[in-house]
Amino acid sequence: MKNLKFLLTIGLFLSTFLNYSQQQPQGGKVKVTGKITEKATKLPLEYTTISLVNTTTNKITAGGITDDKGNFSFDATPGNYNVKVEFISFKPLEIKNKTISGNTNLGTITLESDATQLEDVVIRTEKTTVEIKLDKKVYNVGQDLMVKGGTVSDVLDNIPSVSVDIEGNVSLRGNENVRILIDGKPSNAINITEALKLIPADAIDKVEVVTNPSARYDAEGGGGLLNIILKKGKTNGLNGTIIGTTGYPDNHGLSATVNFKSDEFNLFTTQGYNYRSNPGNAFTNSEYLNEDNSTKSFVNETRDNDRLNKGYNGNFGFDWFLDKSLTWTNILNYRKSSGDNQDNVFQDNFDAASNYLYTRNRVNDEISASENVEYSTNFTKNFKKDGHKLTIDGSFSTNKDNNSALITDTRNDSSIVGLDQTLNNQKQNRNLLQTDYVLPIGKSSQFEAGYRGDFSELVTDYQVISNGVVQENFTNTLEYKEKVNALYTQFGTKFGKLSMLYGLRWEDSEIDVNQLQTNDFNNKKYNNFFPSAFFTYEFSEKSSASLSYSKRIQRPRGRFLNPFSGLSSNTNIFVGNPDLDPAFTDAFDLGYLKRWNKLTLNTSIYLNKTTDSFQFVRRGTGEEVNDVEVIQSTPINLATEYRTGFEFTLNYSPYKWWKLNSNFNFFRVETQGDFTYTNLAGDEITQNFDNVATTWSTRLSSKVNLPYKIDWQTNLNYNGPQNNAQGRSLGVFAANLAFSKDVLKDKGTIALNVSDLFNSRKRIVETYLAGSVNSYSEMQWRERQVTLSFTYRFNKPKNDKEKPKRTQQENGDGGDFPG
Structure with a gap:
C-alpha cells in the first residue's frame, strides 16, 4: 500500500x-x-x-x-x-x-483518512530493511525474513553494529555496556537476556540504534543504546496480522496483532504463545598445572543442554484522542513463561601421563517460572506551535523469576557421591516517572528539559542444600535497591549548515546492596553530571559530518553483585562481586554520511575511555574437588579501559529487485591494571592485566525479489579473534538463509528460514593461567534451527508500514537538531 x-x-x-x-x-x-x-x-x-x-x-x-x-x-x-x-x-x-x-x-x-480506498492493492517494492542516518540506524523488522517466528534476540542479532553472543548477551560495536529500551523506557525485566527471548519478533515495529545518546536519555550504557519500538496500529478500522510458526528443533508459536482505530480512539493488542526447544552443547579440555607449570592432571569436560521454554506474551492498549492536541495512551503488558533445562556434564579425569582414571557425571535439572506485569501511561500535549510539546510518562511493574534445580553427581566406579538442590527466587518491583518538555525558539532553535525518576528493588533468595544439609557458604538473600533521580536540559540551534546541540544531565543515585544472611549492608550514594555536545555540518543535501561527545555510566546489577554461585559445574564456577563500583565512560564519535542514487555510506571513528571498567578474572581458589582445583570467575573494577574503533555501514541497491547492506567494525581495546588476591594458603598473588587486543566483525545481508512473488535473503556474519590478558577467543563464522512467498492475493506469506546454516556459531576460548590451568573450550548455546511460518493479514496491505505513536523518548537522539 x-x-x-x-x-x-x-x-x-x-x-x-x-x-x-x-x-x-x-x-x-x-x-x-x-x-x-x-x-x-x-x-x-x-x-x-x-x-x-x-x-x-x-x-x-x-x-x-x-x-x-x-x-x-x-x-x-x-x-x-x-x-x-x-x-x-x-x-x-x-x-x-x-x-x-x-x-x-x-x-x-x-x-482525514479514507479506509475505503485501495484496500486490496499491493505493490511489492519495499522499504529498505536498514535506514542509515547520521546519528542512528533504524532497523525495520517487518522487512526481514530471518526473524520470522523468532524473538527480539533474533531481531537484535540481525542489526548492523549489534551482536548477540551464544548466551544471549547483547553488545554494540563489541561493547556489552549497552542500554536496552522498549518504547523509550528501560526494560523492567530481571534478566534482560531471557526477557528478550519471550517477546516475539512479530510484535516489533523497528529498532533504533543510537551509538552516542544525548542528555535526553538516562546516562546508563557506556556503549550506547537500543530502542525497541513495539507495533501500534495506524490504519482506520479493524485490521491486523496473525502468524503461526513451527520448526525443528521444536519452535512452535501463534501470535496476533490486532488494531481498531477511529477518530476518537485507537485500540491495539498483541497476543502470542510459543513453545521452544533450544538444545546446546559445550566442552572444555583442561590441563591442570603445578606451581612450576608442570602437568598435574587432565580433565575433559563435555556438556549437553536441553532447554525447553513455554511462554505467553500479551499486551492491550489504547490511545484516546481527548482533543486535537491532547492524547492519552495506556498499555498493560503481561508475560509469563516456564522452562525446563537439563544440563548434563561429563568429566573424564586423567593423570599427568594422560592415563584414564574415572568419569564423573553431573546432571543439573532446572525448572524455571517467570511472571511480569507492567502498566504504562502517557500524556502528550501538542501546543499550537509546531514541535512545542509536553509529555508525561509513568510505568509501574512487578516481576517474579523462580528457579529450582536438582544436581546429582555420580562416578562410574561408585554410587551417587553428591546430591545438591538449589533454589533461586527473585522478585523485582520497578516504578518509573518521567516528563519531557520541548520548546521551539524561532525558526532554528529548540530548548528541552525533563525529569526522570527510576526506583527499583530486587530481592534474590538463593539457597543450596547438599545431601539434605543447607550449605551456609552458598546460601544468602541479596537485597538490591536503586533510586535514581535525574534532571536534564539541552539546547539546539542551527546556523546555516552547522547544527549544534548542547546538553547536561544530572543524576542522583542511591544504591543499597544488602546480604541478609551475613548481615553485610552496603549503601552507596553519589551524584554526577553528564554533559553532551553534538555538532553536524551539512556539506550538501546528500553529504554531512558529525562530531559528538557524551559521558555515560554503568551500574553493576544482579548476577554481577551476587557472591553466591551456581553449581552446574563444581570445578568451573561464577561468583558475583557485591563491592563493584559503577564504571564511567567518556564517549567521542566522529561520523560521516554520504548518499548516492543507489548507495548510502555511513562511517564512524569512535573513542571510549572507561574508568573502573568491569573485567572478568579467572583464578584458582586453592580448593580441590577430587584432586581437581576449583577455578573461579568473578567481575572486578579493573582500572582503565580504552576502546577505539572504526565502523562503516553500506546500503546498496544495484537493481530494484536486489538490496544489499553490509557492516564492518574494527576496534582496539587496551586495559591497564593489576589484580591482587590472597589464596587459601595465605599467599598473595598479583595478576597483571595490561593488555592490548584488536578484533573485527563484519556482516553482509542480501535480499533478492525473485519471480512468482518469492523473496530470498542471505545473512553472513563473522566475528574475528580477540586476545585478552588470560588467553584469547577465536573467530566465528555463521550464515542464515530464508525464503518467503506471498499467497492468497498477497494477504498471506509463507516463510522458511534456517538459522546457523552450517551449525558453526560457537564461542571458542583458549585460557592460560600460569601455575593453575591451561584450557580450550567450545560452547554452542543453540544448534541450527529451521523455522516455517505463515502470516495472514486482514484489512491490512503487506507493505502498509505501521507508524507507532511516537513519544519524546523515541524521537530523542543526539542528532535531532532543530531547523
Whole structure:
C-alpha cells in the first residue's frame, strides 16, 4: 500500500513538474511552504502531493511533495490558485481561490483518512530493511525474513553494529555496556537476556540504534543504546496480522496483532504463545598445572543442554484522542513463561601421563517460572506551535523469576557421591516517572528539559542444600535497591549548515546492596553530571559530518553483585562481586554520511575511555574437588579501559529487485591494571592485566525479489579473534538463509528460514593461567534451527508500514537538531 502511495505520489509530482515546466511565468518566483499531518493522530504524512491549480486555465502550475516530517517547500509564480492536497487512502482536500502574492506559509494542513480506498492493492517494492542516518540506524523488522517466528534476540542479532553472543548477551560495536529500551523506557525485566527471548519478533515495529545518546536519555550504557519500538496500529478500522510458526528443533508459536482505530480512539493488542526447544552443547579440555607449570592432571569436560521454554506474551492498549492536541495512551503488558533445562556434564579425569582414571557425571535439572506485569501511561500535549510539546510518562511493574534445580553427581566406579538442590527466587518491583518538555525558539532553535525518576528493588533468595544439609557458604538473600533521580536540559540551534546541540544531565543515585544472611549492608550514594555536545555540518543535501561527545555510566546489577554461585559445574564456577563500583565512560564519535542514487555510506571513528571498567578474572581458589582445583570467575573494577574503533555501514541497491547492506567494525581495546588476591594458603598473588587486543566483525545481508512473488535473503556474519590478558577467543563464522512467498492475493506469506546454516556459531576460548590451568573450550548455546511460518493479514496491505505513536523518548537522539 505504502509503495503504491509513493509511486502514485511520484506520478502526480512528475505530472505537476511537467505541467509547470511548460509554463512561461512572468515575474519573479515566491516560496510556498507548510506541513501536512493526519487529522486523527497529528502524525506527519510523507510523500503527500500538494499542487497549485491556476483558476483560469485549470492547469497545475506548481507543486511538491512532503518529506519524512510532513514538510513541503516549492517555488511558484504569484497568482490566484486552487490548492489541492492528495494522498492515497486519504480524502483529498482543496483550498479554493488562494492568492499567492509573496512568500507564503500555508501552515499545517490536516488530511482525514479514507479506509475505503485501495484496500486490496499491493505493490511489492519495499522499504529498505536498514535506514542509515547520521546519528542512528533504524532497523525495520517487518522487512526481514530471518526473524520470522523468532524473538527480539533474533531481531537484535540481525542489526548492523549489534551482536548477540551464544548466551544471549547483547553488545554494540563489541561493547556489552549497552542500554536496552522498549518504547523509550528501560526494560523492567530481571534478566534482560531471557526477557528478550519471550517477546516475539512479530510484535516489533523497528529498532533504533543510537551509538552516542544525548542528555535526553538516562546516562546508563557506556556503549550506547537500543530502542525497541513495539507495533501500534495506524490504519482506520479493524485490521491486523496473525502468524503461526513451527520448526525443528521444536519452535512452535501463534501470535496476533490486532488494531481498531477511529477518530476518537485507537485500540491495539498483541497476543502470542510459543513453545521452544533450544538444545546446546559445550566442552572444555583442561590441563591442570603445578606451581612450576608442570602437568598435574587432565580433565575433559563435555556438556549437553536441553532447554525447553513455554511462554505467553500479551499486551492491550489504547490511545484516546481527548482533543486535537491532547492524547492519552495506556498499555498493560503481561508475560509469563516456564522452562525446563537439563544440563548434563561429563568429566573424564586423567593423570599427568594422560592415563584414564574415572568419569564423573553431573546432571543439573532446572525448572524455571517467570511472571511480569507492567502498566504504562502517557500524556502528550501538542501546543499550537509546531514541535512545542509536553509529555508525561509513568510505568509501574512487578516481576517474579523462580528457579529450582536438582544436581546429582555420580562416578562410574561408585554410587551417587553428591546430591545438591538449589533454589533461586527473585522478585523485582520497578516504578518509573518521567516528563519531557520541548520548546521551539524561532525558526532554528529548540530548548528541552525533563525529569526522570527510576526506583527499583530486587530481592534474590538463593539457597543450596547438599545431601539434605543447607550449605551456609552458598546460601544468602541479596537485597538490591536503586533510586535514581535525574534532571536534564539541552539546547539546539542551527546556523546555516552547522547544527549544534548542547546538553547536561544530572543524576542522583542511591544504591543499597544488602546480604541478609551475613548481615553485610552496603549503601552507596553519589551524584554526577553528564554533559553532551553534538555538532553536524551539512556539506550538501546528500553529504554531512558529525562530531559528538557524551559521558555515560554503568551500574553493576544482579548476577554481577551476587557472591553466591551456581553449581552446574563444581570445578568451573561464577561468583558475583557485591563491592563493584559503577564504571564511567567518556564517549567521542566522529561520523560521516554520504548518499548516492543507489548507495548510502555511513562511517564512524569512535573513542571510549572507561574508568573502573568491569573485567572478568579467572583464578584458582586453592580448593580441590577430587584432586581437581576449583577455578573461579568473578567481575572486578579493573582500572582503565580504552576502546577505539572504526565502523562503516553500506546500503546498496544495484537493481530494484536486489538490496544489499553490509557492516564492518574494527576496534582496539587496551586495559591497564593489576589484580591482587590472597589464596587459601595465605599467599598473595598479583595478576597483571595490561593488555592490548584488536578484533573485527563484519556482516553482509542480501535480499533478492525473485519471480512468482518469492523473496530470498542471505545473512553472513563473522566475528574475528580477540586476545585478552588470560588467553584469547577465536573467530566465528555463521550464515542464515530464508525464503518467503506471498499467497492468497498477497494477504498471506509463507516463510522458511534456517538459522546457523552450517551449525558453526560457537564461542571458542583458549585460557592460560600460569601455575593453575591451561584450557580450550567450545560452547554452542543453540544448534541450527529451521523455522516455517505463515502470516495472514486482514484489512491490512503487506507493505502498509505501521507508524507507532511516537513519544519524546523515541524521537530523542543526539542528532535531532532543530531547523
